[in-house]
Amino acid sequence: MLKQKLLMISLIIAMISTFLGTVYIAFRDTAIADSNMMNVGTLNLKTTNVNGVTATITATSMSPGDTIGPSSINLNNYGNINGASLDISLSYSEHDSAASAAPNLQVNKTADQFAAEMTITTMVYRGTGLLQRIPDLNSNGRIDLQDAANADLTGLTGITASDSEFFIISMQLGNVSSDFQADGIDIMINFRLNQ
Ligand SMILES: [Ca+2]
Numbered sequence: 001m002l003k004q005k006l007l008m009i010s011l012i013i014a015m016i017s018t019f020l021g022t023v024y025i026a027f028r029d030t031a032i033a034d035s036n037m038m039n040v041g042t043l044n045l046k047t048t049n050v051n052g053v054t055a056t057i058t059a060t061s062m063s064p065g066d067t068i069g070p071s072s073i074n075l076n077n078y079g080n081i082n083g084a085s086l087d088i089s090l091s092y093s094e095h096d097s098a099a100s101a102a103p104n105l106q107v108n109k110t111a112d113q114f115a116a117e118m119t120i121t122t123m124v125y126r127g128t129g130l131l132q133r134i135p136d137l138n139s140n141g142r143i144d145l146q147d148a149a150n151a152d153l154t155g156l157t158g159i160t161a162s163d164s165e166f167f168i169i170s171m172q173l174g175n176v177s178s179d180f181q182a183d184g185i186d187i188m189i190n191f192r193l194n195q
């Protein structure tokens with residue numbers, strides 16, 4: 001009888017520790033998975049009222065001189081604590097039209113080559129231009145998408161709780177040769193709000 005009781009008690013203890021262990025790991029996972037979640041209140045950034053903090057712009061079937069934008073992205077802090085700073089990062093990936101596989105097209109430009117031809121004509125956050133923060137890193141004489149993707153656009157002024165700000169971007173494809181025919185890219189703009 002005593003043996004059974006002891007067994008029961010140790011079973012219960014084992015169950016409790018398993019439960020505690022699970023809870024702890026779940027909380028830790030949450031903290032790691034979403035750095036926007038803090039102990040006191042929440043930072044909940046939404047772009048243009050959609051959950052998720054990456055806006056994607058597709059640049060395909062463009063002709064020389066074509067422009068994109070101005071694209072305006074609304075950044076909302078739906079949380080209840082102020083975001084002290086905002087980090088922006090741009091990236092891109094190749095998005096060619098099917099014609100790029102056609103045998104009569106001898107050249108397939110890379111995403112980097114395409115991005116270097118996309119001059120950033122406007123980049124504004126909170127009404128302040130960001131172009132002066134982007135150096136001509138690829139030394140081609142213009143501020144382009146490849147430069148922007150490699151520039152440091154962190155530590156910008158944040159967004160207070162329940163407030164929203166705008167990010168605006170526009171770009172123009174240069175006077176490229178027919179080598180760029182059927183080339184295209186997807187442009188991803190990621191926003192991170194920090195406490
Ligand atoms: Ca290509």
Ligand SMILES: [Ca+2]
Pocket residue numbers: 135136137138139140141142143144147
């Ligand atoms: Ca450049």
